[in-house]
Amino acid sequence: MPQVNPEVFHAKVYDITRLIPHGRVTSYGHIARLTGHPAHSRLVGSALKFLQDPDVPWHRVISSSGAIADRGDGGEAAARQAHRLTQEGVTIIHGRGEGVTVDFAHPNPNAKYRINMALFGWFPDQVHLEGYDEPNDEQIQDSDSDLTEPSDDE
DNA sequence: TCGGCGGCGTACA
DNA sequence: CTGTACGCCGCCG
Numbered sequence: 473m474p475q476v477n478p479e480v481f482h483a484k485v486y487d488i489t490r491l492i493p494h495g496r497v498t499s500y501g502h503i504a505r506l507t508g509h510p511a512h513s514r515l516v517g518s519a520l521k522f523l524q525d526p527d528v529p530w531h532r533v534i535s536s537s538g539a540i541a542d543r544g545d546g547g548e549a550a551a552r553q554a555h556r557l558t559q560e561g562v563t564i565i566h567g568r569g570e571g572v573t574v575d576f577a578h579p580n581p582n583a584k585y586r587i588n589m590a591l592f593g594w595f596p597d598q599v600h601l602e603g604y605d606e607p608n609d610e611q612i613q614d615s616d617s618d619l620t621e622p623s624d625d626e
Numbered sequence: 627t628c629g630g631c632g633g634c635g636t637a638c639a
Numbered sequence: 640c641t642g643t644a645c646g647c648c649g650c651c652g
Contacts, residue, residue: 476649500634511647517633518649533633541633549633 476515480604481507485519487601492532495560496594497587499536506599517541531556532594540585551579562592 484507492498500520501513509515520530531553535541540557543549554564555576565586566574574583587593 478649501636504634509648511635512649513634514632514647515634515649521633530633535633536635543633553633 476509476512481509481512481515482519484508484601484604485516486523486525486528487603488599489520489528489530489533491599492529492594495562495592497532497534497557497562497589497592498594500533500541501536502595503533506596532560534587538587538589538593540587542584547579547581547583550585551576551583554585557587562587 485503488503488506499513500516501510503516504510504513507516516533520528520533523530534553540550540553551574554566554574558564558574564574565588566583574585
């Protein structure tokens with residue numbers, strides 16, 4: 473397994489996220505798999521967290537359980553995410569039934585938003601990324617040819 | 627060096 | 640269904 477190149481990994485996460493179709497959702501874990509690092513699901517969330525590029529539809533990435541991840545901020549972030557998805561036509565299951573009107577302006581901290589993954593899930597086995605050698609492989613080539621140097625300078 | 631802590635995921639009770 | 644326990648791995652104190 474190649475080491476994780478943070479910059480490449482983040483770039484891949486953003487590129488893959490950009491490929492999620494309008495009105496569909498996928499999971500952190502699936503994006504991690506598509507980057508070639510299936511065990512880095514948490515890093516996917518981390519990458520999306522400090523995301524600033526408005527061109528990346530971060531709101532289309534949810535937990536594999538179909539629930540919108542709770543950021544522990546009083547439910548505001550999750551509410552925003554649910555709201556944006558609603559605007560895309562994604563049905564948010566809120567509480568006891570589908571199509572329940574949600575007051576996104578006053579999110580309930582205990583509110584949990586779920587999505588029917590069978591309907592809106594987008595889980596391609598593979599995606600084509602431009603600018604990378606191989607979809608599932610980022611071979612560390614000459615980028616770090618400093619192996620002649622022992623790591624004593626750090 | 628160590629120990630928590632994540633926009634997680636899976637397995638079980 | 641909910642709650643707990645781990646594994647995961649980079650980051651930060």
